[in-house]
Amino acid sequence: IPVDPFDLVIFGGTGDLARRKILPALFRRFCAGQMPDDSRIIGAARSEMSESEYRDLVRDALAEFGKKHAEDKHAVEAFLKHLHYVAVDAMGDGGWKEMKALLRDEEGLVRAFYFSVGPSLFGPLAEQLRENGLADRETRIVVEKPFGHDLESARSLNEELAQHFYEDQIYRIDHYLGKETVQNLMAVRFGNMLFEPLWNAQYVDHIQITVAETVGVGGRGSYYDHSGAMRDMVQNHLMQLLCLIAMEPPAQFEADAVRDEKLKVIRALDPVDPDQIVRGQYTSDGSMPSYREDAENPTSKTESFIALKCYISNWRWANTPFYLRTGKRLSARASEIAVVFKETPHSIFGIDSGRHRNVLSIRLQPDEGMTLGVTIKEPGPGGMRLVDVPLDMSFADALGPDAEEVTDAYERLIMDVIRGNQTLFMRGDEVEAAWAWTDPLIEGWERRGDSPKPYDAGSGGPDDAAFLINRDGRRWRGIK
Numbered sequence: 001i002p003v004d005p006f007d008l009v010i011f012g013g014t015g016d017l018a019r020r021k022i023l024p025a026l027f028r029r030f031c032a033g034q035m036p037d038d039s040r041i042i043g044a045a046r047s048e049m050s051e052s053e054y055r056d057l058v059r060d061a062l063a064e065f066g067k068k069h070a071e072d073k074h075a076v077e078a079f080l081k082h083l084h085y086v087a088v089d090a091m092g093d094g095g096w097k098e099m100k101a102l103l104r105d106e107e108g109l110v111r112a113f114y115f116s117v118g119p120s121l122f123g124p125l126a127e128q129l130r131e132n133g134l135a136d137r138e139t140r141i142v143v144e145k146p147f148g149h150d151l152e153s154a155r156s157l158n159e160e161l162a163q164h165f166y167e168d169q170i171y172r173i174d175h176y177l178g179k180e181t182v183q184n185l186m187a188v189r190f191g192n193m194l195f196e197p198l199w200n201a202q203y204v205d206h207i208q209i210t211v212a213e214t215v216g217v218g219g220r221g222s223y224y225d226h227s228g229a230m231r232d233m234v235q236n237h238l239m240q241l242l243c244l245i246a247m248e249p250p251a252q253f254e255a256d257a258v259r260d261e262k263l264k265v266i267r268a269l270d271p272v273d274p275d276q277i278v279r280g281q282y283t284s285d286g287s288m289p290s291y292r293e294d295a296e297n298p299t300s301k302t303e304s305f306i307a308l309k310c311y312i313s314n315w316r317w318a319n320t321p322f323y324l325r326t327g328k329r330l331s332a333r334a335s336e337i338a339v340v341f342k343e344t345p346h347s348i349f350g351i352d353s354g355r356h357r358n359v360l361s362i363r364l365q366p367d368e369g370m371t372l373g374v375t376i377k378e379p380g381p382g383g384m385r386l387v388d389v390p391l392d393m394s395f396a397d398a399l400g401p402d403a404e405e406v407t408d409a410y411e412r413l414i415m416d417v418i419r420g421n422q423t424l425f426m427r428g429d430e431v432e433a434a435w436a437w438t439d440p441l442i443e444g445w446e447r448r449g450d451s452p453k454p455y456d457a458g459s460g461g462p463d464d465a466a467f468l469i470n471r472d473g474r475r476w477r478g479i480k
């Protein structure tokens with residue numbers, strides 16, 4: 001279904017994110033017939049560039065990142081016709097008149113500005129939009145992470161934006177919320193009778209959230225070294241996953257109803273004891289550089305891996321551990337949320353059959369899908385022996401060959417901006433609450449001067465991460 005026609009300005013329109021994600025996502029929505037013909041995409045950046053040079057840059061980006069649609073040269077050329085370019089100076093006067101001339105004032109036309117730039121430019125750009133008369137009450141702005149570095153900086157970013165825009169105009173991206181499986185998490189929880197009655201401390205033993213990556217930080221070292229896994233992944237992506245897993249059912253699938261519930265989860269998180277946090281840093285495996293080489297900081301104490309155990313102090317989840325783990329240069333790219341149910345209270349089949357537990361695993365990537373582990377009788381005449389078998393659903397099988405196209409988070413999220421739907425975007429208070437939880441943990445290890453534990457590239461992270469969960473009589477699923 002096509003969205004309303006739009007003028008979308010991408011600040012940072014020549015940058016890495018625009019080339020890798022934003023423009024290819026728009027292109028694929030164009031190919032899917034969702035982008036109306038009279039829509040404009042306006043790249044904006046500091047450097048002078050002609051419109052045709054910009055189109056060349058985007059053509060190259062699509063060839064590299066546009067997946068299979070980009071092989072259709074006609075489609076690429078038709079898409080490029082929608083593109084414009086303006087050189088603007090975020091801090092000065094340059095380019096704003098030209099930008100204004102390109103934007104149209106038409107009834108029903110959506111105007112949105114995508115701030116694909118560092119957070120230090122959020123405030124100045126918001127101010128320019130207002131002062132140059134480019135934004136009105138209907139205009140939307142999209143901001144990328146990192147949304148601040150800590151609570152204080154996130155607060156001041158929120159304040160800066162609030163001087164020029166209302167909260168319902170601000171779309172804070174966490175691209176994990178646009179992932180197909182992440183949305184499915186809500187569908188599974190609140191679209192079925194089966195799970196919700198069991199979704200609590202009485203039946204759930206613990207929950208694991210793993211986001212494992214094989215990539216290192218090469219190329220992004222200067223950003224990452226000031227950030228680390230806690231700020232880069234936990235404060236936002238893992239926190240959002242935790243919220244969706246743990247929140248109460250919202251009354252409606254509506255932006256504020258969902259975000260109110262997520263906020264309650266974050267606010268109910270207990271502080272984490274230092275001995276429940278394991279930080280790691282990858283070393284070189286001979287062929288690939290170590291973290292410190294990637295970050296060009298030979299004494300860096302920044303973590304490229306983190307595992308922690310936390311609790312949500314509310315009626316539903318009291319005393320149920322949530323184990324979170326994420327890291328770079330691990331043995332596999334594998335992201336999963338696993339709800340591990342308690343063992344059956346008593347085995348009627350005798351001790352030989354063992355005690356069994358169900359596990360619902362939601363795979364974010366790769367091979368998006370869900371598996372429910374159930375216990376059945378081992379087939380055959382061997383008596384009543386029990387085995388665990390997977391009830392397996394893979395999106396690729398369920399959706400057919402288009403599955404790959406359906407799963408790109410940015411496509412969904414950008415279209416939601418045009419539709420004016422904020423459900424999958426973070427509200428200002430959510431971001432602040434997440435920082436309020438992570439700040440003391442970070443301050444704690446900085447104050448103590450803790451160094452992250454080295455771990456081998458291509459491994460499952462430091463041994464202490466396994467110990468963190470093993471000492472509770474549990475073990476990590478998936479990558480080891």
Ligand code: BG6
Nearest residue numbers: 145175213215232233237335365
């Ligand atoms: C980004 C982080 O937000 O998410 C990166 O800054 C990380 O460090 C990336 O690699 C992971 O995203 P995805 O979609 O590849 O899991």
